[in-house]
Amino acid sequence: MTEKPNTYSALSEVGAIRENRTIFANIKISLLKSPLTARFGMVVILIYAVVAIFAPLIAPYGEAEVFPIPYAPWSSEFIFGTDQIGRDIFSRMVYGARNTVGIAVATTLLAFLIGGSLGLAAAINRSYLDLVFSRTVDVLMAIPQLIFALVLLSIFGSTVINLIMIIAILDSTRVFRLTRAVSLNVVVMDYVEAARLRGEGLGWVMRKEILPNILPPLIAEFGLRFCFVFLSIAALSFLGVGIQPPTADWGSMVRENASLIQFAKYDLKAGITPLLPAAAIALLTVAVNFVVDWFLHKTSGIRDE
Amino acid sequence: MHSIVKTILERLGLGVLTLFAVSIIIFSAIEMLPGDFGEAILGQRATPETVAAFRRQLGLDQHPFVRYIQWVLGAIQGDLGTSFSGRNASGVDRSREVVGLIAPRLWNTMFLASMTAIIAVPISLALGITTALFRNSVFDRSVNTATLTTISFPEFFVAYILILLMASLYPVFPSLANVDADTLIGERVYRTALPALTLTLVIVAHMMRMTRAAIINLLASPYIQMARLSGASQLEIIIKHALPNAWAPIATVIAFNLAYLVVGVVVVEVVFVYPGIGQLMVDAVRTRDIPVVQGCALIFAVTYILLNLIADIIGIITNPRLLHPK
Numbered sequence: 001m002t003e004k005p006n007t008y009s010a011l012s013e014v015g016a017i018r019e020n021r022t023i024f025a026n027i028k029i030s031l032l033k034s035p036l037t038a039r040f041g042m043v044v045i046l047i048y049a050v051v052a053i054f055a056p057l058i059a060p061y062g063e064a065e066v067f068p069i070p071y072a073p074w075s076s077e078f079i080f081g082t083d084q085i086g087r088d089i090f091s092r093m094v095y096g097a098r099n100t101v102g103i104a105v106a107t108t109l110l111a112f113l114i115g116g117s118l119g120l121a122a123a124i125n126r127s128y129l130d131l132v133f134s135r136t137v138d139v140l141m142a143i144p145q146l147i148f149a150l151v152l153l154s155i156f157g158s159t160v161i162n163l164i165m166i167i168a169i170l171d172s173t174r175v176f177r178l179t180r181a182v183s184l185n186v187v188v189m190d191y192v193e194a195a196r197l198r199g200e201g202l203g204w205v206m207r208k209e210i211l212p213n214i215l216p217p218l219i220a221e222f223g224l225r226f227c228f229v230f231l232s233i234a235a236l237s238f239l240g241v242g243i244q245p246p247t248a249d250w251g252s253m254v255r256e257n258a259s260l261i262q263f264a265k266y267d268l269k270a271g272i273t274p275l276l277p278a279a280a281i282a283l284l285t286v287a288v289n290f291v292v293d294w295f296l297h298k299t300s301g302i303r304d305e
Numbered sequence: 306m307h308s309i310v311k312t313i314l315e316r317l318g319l320g321v322l323t324l325f326a327v328s329i330i331i332f333s334a335i336e337m338l339p340g341d342f343g344e345a346i347l348g349q350r351a352t353p354e355t356v357a358a359f360r361r362q363l364g365l366d367q368h369p370f371v372r373y374i375q376w377v378l379g380a381i382q383g384d385l386g387t388s389f390s391g392r393n394a395s396g397v398d399r400s401r402e403v404v405g406l407i408a409p410r411l412w413n414t415m416f417l418a419s420m421t422a423i424i425a426v427p428i429s430l431a432l433g434i435t436t437a438l439f440r441n442s443v444f445d446r447s448v449n450t451a452t453l454t455t456i457s458f459p460e461f462f463v464a465y466i467l468i469l470l471m472a473s474l475y476p477v478f479p480s481l482a483n484v485d486a487d488t489l490i491g492e493r494v495y496r497t498a499l500p501a502l503t504l505t506l507v508i509v510a511h512m513m514r515m516t517r518a519a520i521i522n523l524l525a526s527p528y529i530q531m532a533r534l535s536g537a538s539q540l541e542i543i544i545k546h547a548l549p550n551a552w553a554p555i556a557t558v559i560a561f562n563l564a565y566l567v568v569g570v571v572v573v574e575v576v577f578v579y580p581g582i583g584q585l586m587v588d589a590v591r592t593r594d595i596p597v598v599q600g601c602a603l604i605f606a607v608t609y610i611l612l613n614l615i616a617d618i619i620g621i622i623t624n625p626r627l628l629h630p631k
Contacts, residue, residue, distance in 0.1 A: 139326040142613075144568040147586075147605045154590040154598045155337050231459050235572050238461050239587045254461055258576075261465060262480065264473040271469060278462035285457040 034294055041290035048284055052097040061088040063095035064246040071260070074269045081273055083257055092248040093277060099243065100250045101284070103164060104230040110168035111229065112222060115175025120206045122176070123183040134180070137173045145170050149236060158241050163233065171229055178221050182214045189213075216299035223292035227285045234281050250277035312621050320614040327606050328380075331599050332373050335363070338595065346389050385600035390592060403600040407582060409486060411604065414574070414581035417497055418566050421504040426559055429509045433516025433558075438543075440521065452510035460569060464503040464576040471499065482577040500577045504569050512562045519554035523547050553620035560616030564609045 021029075034042075051058060060079075061067075065087060072082040080089040122130040140148070149166055156162045186192065187210065195209050236242030237251030245252060257274040264271020347355060360366065363386075379385065385403035436445040455463065472480035478498045488496070523529065524547060532546045571583035578584070586601035588594075 139323060139330070142323045142327055142610055143330070143602075143606045144564070144609050146568045146571060147602050147609075150571075150586060150590045151331065151334055151598055151602045154593050154595060155334050157593070227457065234459050235461070238459075239572065239575055239590075241587065241590050251459075251461075254465070258465065261469055261473050264469055268474075271473060275462070275465055275469065278459060278465060282458045282462050285459075286454060289453065289457050 030298065037290040038294035041287035041294075044283060044287035045291065048097055048101060048287075051094055052101050055094050055098040059088075059091035059094040061091040063087075063092055063248040065091070071270075073267065074273075080276060081270065083253070084259075089253070089257070089273060089276070092253060093250070093280060095248040096250045096253060096277060096280070099247055100234065100237075100281075101230070103160060103243065104226060104233055107164045107168045107171070107229050107233065108222060108226045110164060111171040111225060112175050112218070114168065115172030116179050116218065117206070118172070119176040119179025120183055120210060121202065123180045123187050124202060124205060124210070130180075133176065137176050140170065140173045141177075146232065146235065149232065150241065153236070153241050158244055160243060160247075163236065163242055167229055167232055167236075171225060171232075175221065175225065179214065179218065182217050183210050186210050186213045216295075220292050220296045220299070223288050223295070227288050230281065230285060250281050253277040309621060313618055316614065316617050316621065320610060323610055324607065327610065328377060328603070329373070331602050331606065332376055334599055334602075335595050336369060380603060385603070386596040388589075388597050389594045403596050406585060406597060407600055407604065410580055410582045410585050413484060413579065414570055414583065416493065417500055417504070417574070417579065417581060418563070418570060420494065420497060420501045421508070421566060422563055424501060425505040425509050425512065425562075428505070429512035429562075430516055430555065430559075432509070432513040434520055436513070437517045437520035437524065438539075448513070452514055455506055455510040456514075460503065460507055460572045461576050463506050464499070464573055467499055467503055467506075468576075471502075480577070482579040484580065497579065500573050500579055503573050503576075504566060507569055508562045508566055511565065512558055515558040515561070516555060519558060520547070520551060523551055523554070549623070552623040556619035556623065557616045560612045560619070564612040567605055567609050567612075 067078075067082055067086040067088065069082060070084055070086040072078050072086070074081050078088050078090065080093070083089055083092070118133055122133045148170055152166045152170075153162065156166070192205060192209050195205050200208075233242055234251035237249050238255050240252065240255060242251060243249040245256075254274050254277050260270050260273050261275075262271075347359060351359075365372075376386075383404055385407070387400045388403055388406060390400060432448060436448050439445055468480045471477045479496055480499065482496045482500050484493050484496050529542060529546055532542050537546070570581060571587060573579070574581040574583040575587055582601055582604065586598060586605075589597035589601065
C-alpha cells in the first residue's frame with residue numbers, strides 16, 4: 001500500500017496507476033481468507049480428484065480381479081480385506097472413486113447443459129417456448145425423482161448411459177427453474193436489449209450477455225446438484241438398479257458386503273467394512289456442501305451477522 | 306365468491322390437472338417398451354401364437370387412447386392389471402393381480418411412514434422453534450452442524466450405522482424388520498424401530514432446518530418488531546403474533562417432508578428387508594415387471610401430489626390476510 005495523501009486530489013486519483021490483480025492473485029487472496037470448513041472441503045475434494053485420476057496407479061489390484069479367499073480379513077495383503085467373491089475391497093474403493101464420482105460429474109454437467117440452455121432460452125423468449133417448458137417442468141417435478149427414475153430404468157434397462165441420461169434429464173428440471181428465475185432479472189437490463197437491437201442472435205446474447213451475470217448462483221447450484229445427483233446414483237446402485245457389476249461402485253459395494261455387519265461383535269474391522277464405501281460417499285457430500293456454503297456466502301455479499 | 310374458496314378451487318383444479326398429466330406419463334411406460342418385449346417376458350421358446358395372445362391380453366391391439374381410459378377407470382376401481390411374472394412360453398398363466406401384491410405391503414409402508422411421522426414431527430418442530438428463538442447460541446450451532454451432516458449422508462449410511470450400533474454391537478433392536486399380517490402391534494413397533502429411527506434422523510434434519518428458517522424469517526418482519534417495541538412479552542409475541550402467520554409455513558414444511566418420506570421409504574425398506582411397497586417396486590424394476598412398477602409409481606405419485614396439495618390448502622386457509630378480504 002502506498003501512503004495516502006491527506007488531501008484529496010482528483011488528478012492524483014486519475015493519475016495513480018491502479019494495480020490490476022491477476023485472476024490467480026485474486027484466487028490466492030480469497031483462499032487465504034477462507035474458513036476452516038471450506039479448506040477442509042477443498043482438501044477432501046482434491047484428494048478424491050487425485051485418487052479418481054490416478055486410480056490404476058494407486059490401486060494394488062484390478063477392480064475385477066478375483067482372489068481365491070472370499071471375505072478375507074484386513075491384512076497387509078488386502079488392506080480392507082476381500083468381498084463376497086474375493087475381490088480386493090481397497091482396490092475397488094479406489095476404482096469406485098473414478099466410476100461413481102465420474103458418472104455423477106458427467107450427469108451433473110449434462111443436467112446443466114440441458115437445464116441451463118433451456119432455462120436461458122425460456123427467459124429470453126417469453127412466449128410459447130417459456131410456457132411449454134415451464135408447464136412440462138411443473139409436471140415432471142410433481143413426481144418424486146427417485147420414483148420417476150425407477151420407472152424409467154425399468155423401461156430402458158440399467159446401463160450406465162441410460163442412468164446418466166435419465167438422472168440428467170430429471171435433474172435438469174431444477175436447473176431450468178433456477179436458471180430461468182435468475183436470468184429473468186438480467187434479461188430486462190438495457191445492455192441485453194442493446195445487444196438484441198444491434199442484431200445479435202439468441203445464442204450470442206445467452207453466452208456473452210446473460211451467462212456471465214448469472215454465473216455465481218449457477219456455480220453454487222452446481223455443487224448442490226452434484227451432491228444430489230451423487231446421492232441419487234449411489235441410492236440407485238445400492239438398490240441394484242444403477243451401476244451394474246463388475247464395475248466397482250460405492251453404492252453397490254455397500255449392498256454386496258452388508259451381511260458383514262452382523263459379525264461386528266466378533267471382528268469390528270469386518271463389521272465396518274461395508275460402511276467404508278458409504279462413508280466415502282458421505283465425506284465427499286459433506287466436503288462439497290462446505291465449499292458451496294462458503295462460496296454462496298462470499299458471492300452473495302452477506303457479511304457475518 | 307369468497308376469495309378463499311376461489312383460491313382453494315383453483316388449487317384443486319391444478320392438482321387434478323397434475324394428476325392427469327402424471328397418470329399419462331406412468332401409463333406411457335408400457336408404450337415405450339421395445340417391440341419384442343413379449344418374447345423377452347415369455348422366454349425364447351414362446352410361439353408367435355402365445356406372444357400374440359399375451360399382447361391381446363394386454364390390449365396392445367387396441368388404440369392407446371382406449372387403453373388409457375380403461376387403465377384409469379380400472380385404477381380408480383382398484384384394478385391395476387396383472388403382473389408380468391409367472392407367465393411362460395407355453396402360455397400357462399400363473400401371474401398375480403398387481404393389487405393383490407400391493408395391498409398388504411401398502412399397509413406396512415403406511416405403518417412405517419406414520420410411525421416415523423409421529424416421532425419426527427414433534428421433535429423437529431420443537432427443535433426448529435427453539436433454535437430459531439435462541440439463534441446463534443451454542444445449542445443452535447451444535448444442532449445446525451449435526452443436521453447439516455445428517456443431510457449429507459446417504460440414507461443407507463445412516464441405516465447401516467444404526468444397525469452396526471444398535472443391532473450388531475449392542476443388540477437392542479432386530480436388524481431385519483420382517484413383519485407379516487399376524488404380527489401383533491407391540492411386536493410390530495419393536496421390529497420397525499430401526500427403520501423408523503433411520504427415517505426420523507433423515508427427515509428431522511430437513512424439517513427442523515426448514516421450520517427454523519420459516520420462524521426466523523417471520524421474526525424479522527416489521528410487525529413483530531412493532532409488537533416488541535410496544536412492550537409485548539416474548540411469549541405473547543410468539544403465541545399471539547407470530548404463530549398465526551407461522552401455521553402456513555409449518556404446515557408446508559410438514560407436508561413437504563412427509564412427501565419426502567414417500568421416497569425415503571424405498572431405500573430404507575430395502576436395507577431392513579421390510580415388506581413394504583418400496584421394496585416391491587425395486588424388485589419389480591429389477592425384473593422389469595412393468596405393471597407392478599406402474600402400480601407402485603402411481604401410488605407414490607398420488608400420495609406425493611396429495612400431500613403437497615394439502616399443504617397448499619392449509620397454507621391458504623390459515624393465511625389471516627385471506628380471511629378478511631378488502
